[in-house]
Amino acid sequence: MLKVLPLLLLCFAFVGKVAAQPSAHSHGQPIDKVSRYIIYLPGYIVNANNKRPVSNKWGVYEYEQIVETFRKSGFKVISEARTQTTDIEPYASTVANDVRGLLIGGVPAQHITIVGASQGSWIAMLASTYLKNRDLNFVFIAACSADPGFLKLVDLHGNILSIYEKTDVAQSCTEYRNDGTGIKAWKEIEVNTGLQHGFLFRPLKEWIEPTIQWAKK
Secondary structure: OOOOOOHHHHHHHOOOOOOOOOOHHHOOOOOOOOOEEEEEEOOOOOEOOEOOOEEOOOEEOOHHHHHHHHHHOOEEEEEOOOOOOOOHHHHHHHHHHHHHHHHHOOOOHHHEEEEEEOHHHHHHHHHHHHHOOOOOEEEEEOOEOOOHHHHHHOOOEEEEEEEEEOOOOOEOOHHHHHHOOEEEEEEEEEEOOOOHHHHHHOOOHHHHHHHHHHHHO
């Protein structure tokens, strides 16, 4: 199981940069109750040893560019490159606990958006299930290609935006919507870049702009 650092340390270590360790001065800093937060969970290919991995099929995963795009759009960004042996269920539980820490610290649920890409979207779905908070925001990108058994683990809650690419294996998340008991708002967008799964590898306007709009609404 991957050990994940507590959010109260992470939330300041990741503001303005991508990092896997908290800065020494992060201890004791108060949570910013006014800002909006994005918790970005990248795809499987991004890992602690390679934050700019290359897929033979889809090219470079520009993880740091994606995080920087969110930061420049006014968000406090929390993210890390997971190890590729991560067990997604306990990881999602840790993400959920980190979100609870922000909520307890006074951040409104509407100011928190969990954005998951590919495997990261499965983690985000599980976090939504564990948190059961209808006011939190979620964006699932190329989410719905998991094993059908995964559907049984998921009960979506919150304001949900699903984005999928027309040419990708991952397609509509309608089944997850139908089974969700706590969905407050739902929107799904099909993009058509022709890049298959590689569309999420870069901060393309087709998915990054609706994600930012959803997080700011």
